[in-house]
Amino acid sequence: MNELCRNLQLEYVDMYLIHWPFKFGKMVSSMPVEKGVLLPLDIKSVWEGMEECKRLGLARGIGVSNFTSEMLEDLLSIANIPPALNQLEVNPLWQLKKLREFCKAKGIHVTAYSPLGASGTRYGENKVLGTKVLQDIAKSKGKTTAQIALRWVYQQGVSLITKSFNKERMNQNIDIFGWSLTEEELDEISRLPQQKTIIFASIVGPHDVVRQIDAGL
Numbered sequence: 001m002n003e004l005c006r007n008l009q010l011e012y013v014d015m016y017l018i019h020w021p022f023k024f025g026k027m028v029s030s031m032p033v034e035k036g037v038l039l040p041l042d043i044k045s046v047w048e049g050m051e052e053c054k055r056l057g058l059a060r061g062i063g064v065s066n067f068t069s070e071m072l073e074d075l076l077s078i079a080n081i082p083p084a085l086n087q088l089e090v091n092p093l094w095q096l097k098k099l100r101e102f103c104k105a106k107g108i109h110v111t112a113y114s115p116l117g118a119s120g121t122r123y124g125e126n127k128v129l130g131t132k133v134l135q136d137i138a139k140s141k142g143k144t145t146a147q148i149a150l151r152w153v154y155q156q157g158v159s160l161i162t163k164s165f166n167k168e169r170m171n172q173n174i175d176i177f178g179w180s181l182t183e184e185e186l187d188e189i190s191r192l193p194q195q196k197t198i199i200f201a202s203i204v205g206p207h208d209v210v211r212q213i214d215a216g217l
């Protein structure tokens with residue numbers, strides 16, 4: 001972590017996360033990886049290291065990403081400092097209601113990645129922005145479909161990280177305050193068929209732990 005901060009030319013980071021609940025047993029240059037390469041994380045020793053980073057002031061907050069409720073239970077049973085957040089894929093087509101409720105009950109904040117369904121990226125698709133219900137709501141409110149998706153995430157009490165290399169779209173994406181989705185609009189979005197964008201099994205390999213993440217448990 002000291003080296004990481006040095007490379008970033010920072011004294012500390014605001015939030016330090018475990019990316020996913022497994023590790024690779026060797027350096028990998030490509031994915032998917034074979035059975036035996038993807039190994040379980042020794043969560044106790046890894047989390048002790050994370051807690052040490054916080055104690056040393058190198059990370060203001062520590063958390064996890066792509067953890068299921070069972071994995072969070074395991075972590076909470078050994079943690080001295082509970083994870084501040086769980087970063088998960090959350091968007092109108094992958095709402096993760098049960099897991100979000102679990103996190104809320106345990107005081108773990110949820111941050112959404114791929115809130116636009118990673119449209120146009122090498123691992124994403126255009127399904128979220130191509131959803132007719134979202135497009136119709138956008139039209140009726142004079143907003144863009146992306147703004148409707150982002151506002152929906154925000155109104156769930158979920159913080160979000162979206163990414164754009166385009167200045168106009170960056171401005172659009174920050175302009176989701178001062179207006180809101182109505183109860184009827186929220187209700188309509190809540191009934192959308194669910195479909196995860198990022199299927200880790202097809203990226204990392206069809207390992208059990210990876211399938212659990214993909215199932216949104």
Ligand SMILES: NC(=O)c1ccc[n+]([C@@H]2O[C@H](COP(=O)([O-])OP(=O)(O)OC[C@H]3O[C@@H](n4cnc5c(N)ncnc54)[C@H](OP(=O)(O)O)[C@@H]3O)[C@@H](O)[C@H]2O)c1
Binds near residue numbers: 118146
């Ligand atoms: N923890 C994890 O396992 C995990 C997994 C995936 C992603 N992430 C992180 O989450 C962050 C965001 O996720 P993401 O990049 O996958 O997905 P995203 O924000 O849902 O989608 C980004 C894509 O949407 C496009 N876009 C952005 N704003 C738009 C708009 N207003 N209208 C139309 N298209 C728009 C971008 O293209 P332009 O650049 O051309 O605008 C880009 O191709 C990243 O920092 C990523 O590293 C974390």
